[in-house]
Amino acid sequence: MARFVVVGGGIVGLAVAHRLMTDRPGDSVTVLEKESGWAAHQTGHNSGVIHAGVYYKPGSLKATLCKAGSASMKEFCAEHGLSYDVCGKLIVATDEAELPRLHDLHQRSVANGLPVKLIGADEAREYEPHVAAVAALHVASTGIVDFGAVCRKLAELLAAGGAELRTGTEVTGVTNRGNEVVVTTTGGEVVADVLINCAGLHADRIARLSGVSTPVRIIPFRGEYYELAPQRRDLVRGLIYPVPDPQFPFLGVHLTKMIDGSVHAGPNAVLATAREGYSWGRINLRDVWDELSYRGLWALGRKHYRYGLTEVARSLSKKRFAASLARLVPELTPADIVPAGAGVRAQAILPDGGLVDDFLIVEADRQVHVLNAPSPAATSSLEIARHIVSRLPVAQAG
Template identity: 70%
Template sequence: MARYVVVGGGIVGLATAHRLLLDRPGSSVTVLEKEVSVGVHQTGHNSGVIHAGVYYKPGSLKARLCKSGAAAMVEFCSDHGIPTDICGKLIVATSTDEIPRLDALFERSVANGLPVTMLSPEEAREFEPHVSCVRAMRVASTGITDFGAVCRALAELIVKEGGEVRLGTRVTGIARSGSGVVVETTGGEVPADVLVNCAGLHSDRIARMAGLRPPARIIPFRGEYYELRPERVGLVNGLIYPVPDPQFPFLGVHLTKMIDGTVHAGPNAVLALAREGYTWARVRPADVASAAGYGGLWKLARKHWRYGMGEVRRSLSRRLFAASLARLVPEIGTGDIVRAGAGVRAQAIARDGSLVDDFLIVDAPGQVHVLNAPSPAATSSLAIAREIVGRIPVPA
């Protein structure tokens, strides 16, 4: 009987464990999760968007797995009674100098086979009556759901199908044992023929424990959210995004209707002072030292320091945050938004200072390591799981 150990109980780890049980019946599949529940970190703090795959280079893993993963996710949610809403998204140019970038995004979307339509300002306001733009692109297949509920459903299916989800079990070491490994944990040793690393914010550390030299390091970026006050949620029907600036690594703050009917605004992107640093007050010296000692981060900072300082200012000023949103919906003022928590993005940065743009999955004998899986990983998770399992030879 083949023994598989998956490190990480987020949506990618759980989807992979479930896929192993489906594709390789009779195998032993164990998920190790250091928290006391599943989907606590990146999965549990994201915006719940089922992305269409607009932004990603044609032929990339993100482009391919996002499109197939979105379809699989909608089907999974339907099968398991998890609410979804395919509400569509507007990406809006708020000034004429953004139109060429929007046109380029339209061409990329078409190349990725997505249902997109260019709209005039009047046509855009048929979908979002309060939006301000000079042109917009509608992405009809974008939706929203509850990825935390997806995680809980996957965990139940894993157990039902004979697998195991060990909560409160932190990995402390990984030792070679013949052709496999022994995973050392706070709950004892777990032998494995195949190790699958889906540890998100700690994926590079797990890879080093397993004897690899990862080609990139995880640097945590906190994305802070506001939400519209209940009496102002009528300003947004679905999702409203700005045109991203390719000079900068993140999408910019946007407006997202959540599956519970609230409207979230954000996120910004500031360097977190801990890998699980959801507030400025959460500081972990070892994480700060790890980031500060990495040359790739300094190279990135030299290139984008002005952008980074702007994000910090916006983090500290509700007025600036509201002003960013008012570019999309002018009726939003400072008094219309309230703090709504934050998430931390596990962003892999290469040694040359570039952000790893695609999903990064590294194979080694008896091991698969997911070393970069930020957005749209939740959307793509079921397809990522197929990709991972397809890379794993059946143990002898």
């Protein structure tokens, strides 16, 4: 019997554990999560979108695993009675200058084999009567779900299948000892044959604890949300996105119908002062030092400081935030939106300031480290898990 330890109880970690239990039923699976519950960070603070795979370079892990994951996530929800809605989305060009980027996105979507359609302003308003658009890309397969509910179901299935689920257990050290991996935690030692690191915002730290040399550093970016006041929810039927700037992994503030019927607006993207920094007031000195001492962040800042300043200004001004939304739906005013929390994106950055734009999965001796898995990782989670587990040599853990 092989022993697997998965670090991280977000959707990727739980999906990996579930895939291990499914594909290797005779083996032992332990999940370690430092928080008291599942999906406490990235998974539990996102916009709940089942992405189609529009934005990603054809042939990349993001493109292939997102498309497959969109289908498998819907199948999982249907099988287990979890609510989801394939509502589709519009990516809208609000002026003529954005049309070339919209057409490029259409070509990329077609290359990725997605059911998309370029439409004009009149047809766009058939989907979203209040939208402002000179043209739009309709993405029929985009959906919405509560990824927290997906995690709770995965944990339930893991418990029923005999996996050991340990919340409130933080990893403090990792040592290879012969053919074993010894994981030191706040709850004692756990000995495994294989460690799989799905620690999200702390994945690079777990890798370094494990003796794995990686040049990337996780830099946290906070995404702040508003939501439409209940009496204004009728302004949005589904999902409305701007045409993204290809220089950045962030999609711009958008309007997202949630599975509970609310409509979220956002997120923006500001540098966070803690890896779990959900507000300006949350500051972690260790995290701040990690950011400021990393030359990749300074290189990134030199390249994109104007973008960063714009995001900070939007964070500090409800009026600016509402103005960004009004480019998509002109009827929206500051009075129509109320604060709705925030999430933090774990973005891996290279020493030259480059943003790692694909999923990054590093394999080492008896270890696997998921070092970059921001959006669309939740959509792709079941397929990320399949990808990782399929690459584990049987002999490695036997």
